[in-house]
Amino acid sequence: MEVVEVGVKHDREGFVKGDDSLLGHGAEGVVKRVKFLGRDAVVKERFSKDYRHPILDRLLTSRRLAQEVKTMARCRKLGIACPALYYVDMDSAKVYMEYLHSAKTLKDCLSEPLSSLQPICAKVGALVGNLHAGDIVHGDLTTSNLMMRTDGSLAIIDFGLSYLSSAEEDKAVDLYVLERAISNVHCEVAEKVNALILESYRQAFGSAKQVLRRLQEVRSRGRKRLMVG
Ligand SMILES: Nc1ncnc2c1ncn2[C@@H]1O[C@H](COP(=O)(O)OP(=O)(O)OP(=O)(O)O)[C@@H](O)[C@H]1O
Ligand SMILES: [Mg+2]
Known part of the structure; x- marks a missing residue:
């Protein structure tokens, strides 16, 4: 099987800075653009961590x-x-996975004027609602992990911390993480954006009501934590 890494210079430590095929370099590993059997693709590679016990490291990575x-x-x-x-x-x-061509993260989309954000928020709420209806908890629902394609469709990525759960608490925490991510970066539009997202979440997911009730509790726990520091 031929996997051609396009324009990649790398050594054992990682990838040379300025490498234009590099899409992300997170705490866990790197994400870069490659050709996979002739297709535009993305490879996500997790590195081992020296500070972790090797057995634990292998277990966590796999x-x-x-x-x-x-x-x-x-x-x-x-x-x-x-x-x-x-x-x-x-x-x-x-x-190795499909490369989402010219897709923008939700983080970038939220810099657009508020008037154009309604359809974006509707898509985010519907996607997260469908995810939760399928008992999938993302575990890292940030604005960098939702991507808008040029045709206007939304996709979700980065499932390393995801898990299956039917618990309202888990879904509420997922929503809370997204809400915080939006508020931290786009505080001027956050309230409106979060309300629009929850409105379409409610429409997409039959048990949304119970999760949203739980979200109130999660929010007040979060506020207390912020006050205590
Ligand atoms: N399939 C894809 N197509 C296009 N761009 C992608 C794709 N997957 C990832 N990216 C880009 O790479 C960035 C990092 O990817 P990803 O979120 O999967 O890794 P990460 O946050 O470093 O992972 P982790 O949280 O597991 O350490 C994304 O925010 C996005 O900009
Ligand atoms: Mg990510």
């Missing part, structure tokens, strides 16, 4: 990779937009 792959497959089965999965290499902790 668990996150397996979780990412399982949830992507579940999303595709449920008709929830996420990149198509191309190939998984458990030994080197790499997952």
Whole structure:
């Protein structure tokens, strides 16, 4: 199987700064653009951490990779937009997936004028509602993990911390993380944006009412934590 990494210079430590195929360099690993069997693709590679015990490190890395792959497959089965999965290499902790061409993160979209945000928020609420209706908890629902494609469709990525749960608490925490991410970056439009998202979440997910009730509790716990510091 041929995997060509486009324009990549790398060493054992990671990737040379300024490498234009690099899409992300997070705490856990790197995400870069590659060609996979002639297709534009993304490879996400998790690195081992020297400060972790090697056995724990291997366990965490393979668990996150397996979780990412399982949830992507579940999303595709449920008709929830996420990149198509191309190939998984458990030994080197790499997952190859479809490259979402010219997609913008929700973070970037939220810089647009408030008047144009309504359809975006409706899509976010519907997508998260469908996710939760399928008992998928994302675990890291930030504005960088939702991507708007040029055709206006929204996709979700980065499932390393996801898990299956029917618990209202877990879904409420997912919503709270998203709400905080939006408020932290776009405080001027946050209130309106969050309200629009929850409105379409309610429409997409039959049990939304119970989750939203729980969200109130999660918010007040969060506020107390902020006050205590
Ligand atoms: N399939 C994709 N198509 C286009 N861009 C992508 C794709 N996957 C990831 N990206 C880009 O790379 C960035 C980082 O990807 P991702 O969120 O999966 O990794 P991460 O946040 O570093 O992962 P983790 O939280 O597991 O350490 C994304 O915010 C996005 O800009
Ligand atoms: Mg991410």
